[in-house]
Amino acid sequence: MNVVVELRLPICDFALGELFSIRPDIRIELERIVPTGEQTMPFFWIIGDDPASVADVTVTDSLVDSIETLGETENGVLCRTKWSADGGIHNILTEQGATLLHAEGNRDGWLFRVRFPDHETTTRFREACDDASISYEVRRIYSFSNLPIQQYDLTEEQREALVTALESGYFRVPREASLSEIAETLDISPQAASGRLRRGLERVLDSTLFPPEEPSGVSEGS
Structure with a gap:
């Protein structure tokens, strides 16, 4: 592992x-x-x-x-x-x-x-x-295997795409890997790789920037 x-x-x-x-x-x-x-x-x-x-x-x-x-x-x-x-x-x-x-x-x-x-x-x-x-x-x-995916509501495919892109230097400046190279590593088309990355990033950012509010502990009608 x-x-x-x-x-x-x-x-x-x-x-x-x-x-x-x-x-x-x-x-x-x-x-x-x-x-x-x-x-x-x-x-x-x-x-x-x-x-x-x-x-x-x-x-x-x-x-x-x-x-x-x-x-x-x-x-x-x-x-x-x-x-x-x-x-x-x-x-x-x-x-x-x-x-x-x-x-x-x-x-x-x-x-x-x-x-x-x-x-x-x-x-x-x-x-x-x-x-x-x-x-x-x-x-x-x-x-x-211990990376949290439920926390961000990621699918296994989205996490795999994000990890591959991060490891390959896709997000670094200057960029060290192209979308085509990420897609080749994942054995999918560039369009599919782009979609997984976009959806995965959207879920991570949404969970990070807009976390669920803590319950107030006060029920309706109190």
């Missing part, structure tokens, strides 16, 4: 944290990864005022061989990292077959949201991090 874990790491426990000592005002977002057995987390965004000046900095951490600037947008600078050695949390995630759903950092630390194949994998991940002296705090842990 898939397990999602949200982790908080100190700046120093991920190699790119050195960039915050140079520019504490920036924010870094790592591109989502799926385990492939190849190098992981090579792409990340630097977001802030004049982010290109940070991308040109040489990082002295032994895990980072180089940082290359790939391009600039109004949202920041896209960079590619070349890791120089095995080790670090990025390699541990790959070894455990985990999927990085979201990761971002600022001068206060790193936040990772990771999906593991099962609870046994999370145990092996913790043991590997202990061996590598990587510290982290677990903020939240849950399985997809």
